[in-house]
Amino acid sequence: MNIKFNNVYVEGVSTVAGPFVIEGPLKGKFDKTFNDFYDGEKTFEQCEIKELVECVKVLLNKTNTNEEDINVALSADLMNQITISNFAFSKLNIPYLGIYNACASMCEGILLASCIIDDEKTKRAIVTTSSHNMTAERQYRNPVEYGAPKPKTSTFTVTGATSIMLTNNKTDIKVTSATIGKVIDMGVMNVFDMGSVMTPSAAYTLNEHLKSTNTTVDDYDLILTGDLGVYGKKIFIDYCKEEYNIKIGDNYDDSATIIYDYQNEDIYAGGSGPSCLPLVVYSDIIPKMKSRELKKVLLIATGALMSPTTCNQKLSIPSVSHAICLEVI
């Protein structure tokens, strides 16, 4: 389903990045960084909560707003019961909605927030995401100090928090439309290969978006998928061609392959997590849009809806992807 927006603009963005990410190709582009997985806190979870709160405060600072100026906040993370978001917003005086679509949460949040503010009854909304390599490892995989070798298709959850402020006051960057994806299950069972899990849903959402907006892939300066990874990216290009006859060109990239430095770090197939795409977009793509280097960008956040319980019960992993179109006006 495609939704068009008339009055949604990006007022500001903020990023907080942690270990590995800060050494990657986007080094120096983040608003705030931290060097170790605890950052002075007692546990990884508390560290993640702290970074999310910091991220919102940086955003408020950058946009010269107060907590009272924000009408609603939508937040997502990877933990059970979206714990990180819940606890972070207990420290912030902002009306709050918790959302979850795994790594597709960024676009889910932006499209929901856009729906809320588009009618001008409410003025400002923020959308935040958070992920932390160690908290994700603990919940979805093995204890963090356990070193069993991983296959090359594994991804490495990014550590960082991101936030974006949307408003209906005109700014340079407009959220023009969004496409809500369907949950697709192609029978992939391998928990170490999220790229294969998410590719069909990403391709479906891309096709839906192009169809309903009457555009082609060449109309966009950049099409950026969430976290398909090195191998998922190749599958995506082939799958789009075979299934939907869409020829993906040079204007396509995947944020999982942008966020880390492959030469120096042992990070397998790239980054993942709800913060992977927004860290790339807010630190690199939005500045490029402000300088008019990029004018029309399609973001497809891809989410593997994985649960360790159902994986152990031998059920395959479903996935969902949502798309957002940003344009410079």
Add this chain to the structure above:
Amino acid sequence: MNKQKYQELTKKHSPKENKVKNMIIAFVVGGLIGVLGQLLVDIYINVGSISKDEATSLMMVTLIFLSCLFTAIGFFDNWVAKAGAGLFVPITGFAHATTSSALDYKKEGFVMGIGSNIFKLSGSVILYGVIAAYVFGIIRFVFFGG
């Protein structure tokens, strides 16, 4: 595209794991652990003047201790990730799995944290190890006279 065709497509782009290289590394590292064990046994017999059985037990305790210590200090997971089965199949792997679970749940308390979760990874080894010991013990008793 049906599921089967999609599986073929993903297979085409999936990287090949270098099994031969992994096996050679596991063989060499596992062998080195064996050499280290033998060395420890010889040292304990010659320096400590104890029997071979006692020296073997002591060697196992030493390897377990070292593997737990290195896990706790924080670099053993990198070794295991590189060496693969050479490190996680011998007794060092069992110790590593148990210690890493204990470390992970330390912050959740001694009972609900460490107590409930310490054997999260290694519990299967204990359970099926005990069952297998019973089964083979009975077979030995019945057919070979104990």
